[in-house]
Amino acid sequence: MRAGDPHLRERHPQHAGYFRHTGGEEKVAPAHHCRPLPRHRPARPRGANGPGGRGGRRGRAFNRGASRAGQGPFGRCPVPLPGAVHRACARTPHRRRSHWEKNLVESFKEEIAKKLALKTGRGWEELVKTIEVPPQPEFGDFAFPCHGLAKVMKKNPAVIAAELAAAITVVDGIKKVQAAAGYVNFWVDRSRASREVLKNIFGEGASYGSSKVGEGKTIAIDYSSPNIAKHFGVGHLRSTAIGHSLYRIYRKLGYKTVGINHLGDWGTQFGQLIAAFKKWGSEEKLSEVPITHLFELYVRFNKEAKENPALAEEGRSWFKKLENGDAETRKLWQHFKDLSLKEFERIYRALGISFDYYWGESFYNDKIERVIKLLEEKKLSRLSEGALVVDLSAYDMPPLLLRKKDEATLYSTRDLAAAILRWEQFQFDRSLYVVNVAQDLHFKQLFKTLELAGFDWSSRMVHVSFGWVKFGDAVMSTREGNIVFLKEVLEKGIELAEKTIREKNPDLKDLEKTARMIAEGAIMFADLSTRRHKDITFRWEEVLNFEGETGPYLQYTHARLASLLRKYGKPVKGEVNFDLLSSERVWPAARQLGNFPSTLLAAAEAYEPSFIATHLLDLAKAFNAFYQTERILTDDAAATDARILLCSCVKTVLKEGLYLLGIESPEEM
RNA sequence: GCGCCCAUAGCUCAAUUGGAUAGAGCAUCUGACUACGGAUCAGAAGGUUGGGGGUUCGACUCCUCCUGGGCGCGCCA
DSSP: OOTTOGGGOOSSOSOTTTTGGGSOOOOOOOOOOOOSSOOOOOOOOOGGGOOOTTHHHHHHHHHHHHHHHOOTTTOSOOOOOTTSSOHHHHSOTTOOOOTTSSOHHHHHHHHHHHHHHHHHOSOHHHHHTTOBOOSSGGGOSEEEEOHHHHHHHTSOHHHHHHHHHHHOOOOTTEEEEEEETTEEEEEEOHHHHHHHHHHHHHHHGGGTTOOSTTTTOEEEEEOOOOBTTSOOBHHHHHHHHHHHHHHHHHHHTTOEEEEEOOOBOOSHHHHHHHHHHHHHOOHHHHHHSHHHHHHHHHHHHHHHHHHOHHHHHHHHHHHHHHHTTOHHHHHHHHHHHHHHHHHHHHHHHHHTOOOSBOOOGGGGGGGSHHHHHHHHHTTOEEEETTEEEEOOGGGTOOOEEEEOTTOOBOHHHHHHHHHHHHHHHHOOSEEEEEEEGGGHHHHHHHHHHHHHTTOGGGGGEEEEEEOOEEEOSGGGTTSSTTOOBHHHHHHHHHHHHHHHHHHHOTTOSOHHHHHHHHHHHHHHHHHHSSOTTSOEEEOHHHHTOOSSSSHHHHHHHHHHHHHHHHHHOSOOOSOOOGGGGOSTTTHHHHHHHHHHHHHHHHHHHHTOHHHHHHHHHHHHHHHHHHHHHSOSSOSOHHHHHHHHHHHHHHHHHHHHHHHHTTOOOOSOO
8 A cells, every 4th residue: 555545644644554464564664754843933912912811701602612512522621721820920929039040041141141242342132142051061161152253353263252251250150261262161150050050949849940931821732633443553642742741841831721632533534434334344343342443444445445436435425424414424423433532531541641622623513614704705715626725826835625526624624724713712822733744735735824814823823743653673563554552552561661670679569550650651751852853763672661861761860869868868958058069070960950941941942842851861861970979868967968959959850851741750660 | 747854873862053072872892789779870982974065264053966765745634
């Protein structure tokens, strides 16, 4: 079967060779990548639209509609948003804080830039962007490259650097300034920096790194969105993990977040499924192995339809019937959907994934007519070969199809309706679509169409695309197709984790629960630790690896810290001798802790949970290097207290960072 | 054919978005538990950043051509 066969498409195709089992066992060709980070779309000022402060009432009204359309185990699902009012924001607003308490790195950069601005006569906002963290520790903690200035000042950068280093004597929190190779290098006062960072983390706990940047703004995130009547495979996890992580990241930054599961529960394929079930379906098999049976029917239908065009026509007409509201058909469809949702729900529950709304494609069925009308009124649509399309040739794009010649709707039409509805409902600051790179063009067309329709908010929509999950070798080809079911990976992972625990920590009480946490940590981290535009290759031994740069490595570091704190046995002191924490061994960990808030902002801006994954690895490595060489619990009470404070802070940030990735942190493992 | 995307150590990935000597993990080899958990740590080895040309003080990063691969391109999702 050809890769890209139309029958196989879905929002999150698991693999181009999805049905490969019907053919030979040839090695699956690696599928592909995507574009770099999406262009940053600056939020437009609200202007006349206003912040829309009456969301609550609208929300309820809207949900009445939702309950009608979306039945099933979830029905409407307006999960109350936890943390809508952030703990940090709810605190006393006039708490005193030093100028760089909140975000070490940014504050230092700002401070340095202001001094530089004074000496160079340039704006500090411009200079702050060029300040960097040097690659080598011997170049200090911050550096300002003078090469840019060399051009405008017509001077040797080394000379400029030397002059600046000599001129800048006092910067708050900076201990030493030195010129080297055209750079001005800055060394921070470590004792003081540790103090600020650790006291901050100690005081704020899990909310360290939270922010108000998102206050009053809403961000809608479309993620997971699996197809009904198919098993949930590892391919679906990518969207689920990234979307869920972004959800938590944005919420931490003060945004109101709305998670939407755009289930693939509508379209011609369901007509096909119904046709297939009517022909060959078995009630017994459906109740025994529902998804497997539906999947088999679907495969068989597509196979036979290839030789028998009349069959394909039959499928289309069943979908037409479904769309027209035929009661019998609809009932069957609903039954299939319920069965699928039951399986999805189990997986989501296991992984701790949640959504605010389960608005699948079918949900928009009765909301499409007004969209089509609207586009007609704007003179954007026209008939072409019997189909209703939006011509985008002026933008070098193929047309967007609104309606087939048999009048049935299409994926794009439903996405248009969804986009408009999301805007009306949430007046989002951003609307994210965490969807595979294969749909790049689809979203370009979608956004362009909305722009042409005069919706200026279309600029707030972002396709957060990600690469393929490839299946490497023949390990899984014996199973059903070349797909690996997430359920299976989880089971294997838990099994392996249990085995490992029995070897390394046989007395652990909560074996089953901990094994689950470790397996999930490994699997989730494998999906989140690479930049999202990269393809990733699924390999059992890598996904279920607990050593090296993995989720369990971070969990292990966390568990060991927890154990250390238990041994310490006293409440952690926030006020310690910070001079004891400025040694070469301790500083890297403390500095990394100070970077955490900046990492969060960067991750949010680039829609990259992987930034957090990398940050946590660096933190754990820095801490472990220290832990391995320096005793923490000693007879020296002052030194012990100081180090324990650091441990406690590392633990806090590790746990919170893992939480943002959707991973739990065991106290023991 | 046209469009978009990708290529960094044997393998999997980083590289502060144009900055200093391109860094980690896995695998390989060597070393570290009679006080905090060895799922760890320390070290060795491993590179013409696919190739050519260009832009400039400086290129893994930007432009261009080439090679290899992937995805997409009207009644699928």
